[in-house]
Amino acid sequence: MAINKKESFTGKEQELSAFAKALAHPARIAILKILARHNECICGDIVELLPLAQSTVSQHLKELKNTGLVLGTIDGPRSCYCINWKAFEKFHSEFGNLFSSMKIKNEKACC
């Protein structure tokens, strides 16, 4: 029970769902927006802009880093994060592909 069946799906489906999962929490969307807004890389200032504890924010950042949407480097005593635009672009275009490939077949609701 509750065995992970995710591997039974195609690579693209797994990839897309992993991307979507990264955005599946408002805090992570907020973090991405903050990172985009501040041109320079922001570190712990993110914590001050969010209603979450420092450890929680760090966890969300780790998830975004794991999916590749965010890059991080250590800058002296602090950590510097920023958006990985390349991965972001890939995500965007793959979603566009999914949407348009779906629409090719059908456009009419039947229910």
Next chain:
Amino acid sequence: MAINKKESFTGKEQELSAFAKALAHPARIAILKILARHNECICGDIVELLPLAQSTVSQHLKELKNTGLVLGTIDGPRSCYCINWKAFEKFHSEFGNLFSSMKIKNEKACC
């Protein structure tokens, strides 16, 4: 602890993350693709196309229905599902807005 902090974020952030969550599992992406591929509404044939039990597929369909991406009607003894193109379009454009609004500010990675 583990109190739900999702309400602390903006409506748009919550909405977008809810949409993303709907796509955050490969099975649900596969279901959407199946629904798009078959022009007419497909019911339990989805179960045969997926490596999941009937009850599990029904649950995923319910989630897609709850987020509004899928419509369902009862058609005699069977259920008929199809994509809610209107909601789908909204999702698509809102994601596009997020992406482009982020890119306006910055385009250069700094890490």
Next chain:
DNA sequence: TATTCTTATCGTATATTTGCGATATAAGAT
């Protein structure tokens, strides 16, 4: 060296998700 500041990680509690089998429900067929 001791202190402080920043961030990551650990441990823990709770909530949610995923998945299945069993059962209920509802309509058509016998």
Next chain:
DNA sequence: ATCTTATATCGCAAATATACGATAAGAATA
């Protein structure tokens, strides 16, 4: 009326996600 067929829901187990405080680790500073 009973049986079959299709689907939804219930109940449960296991896995993951969310959130926090406490602590560790690493670098700059006193």
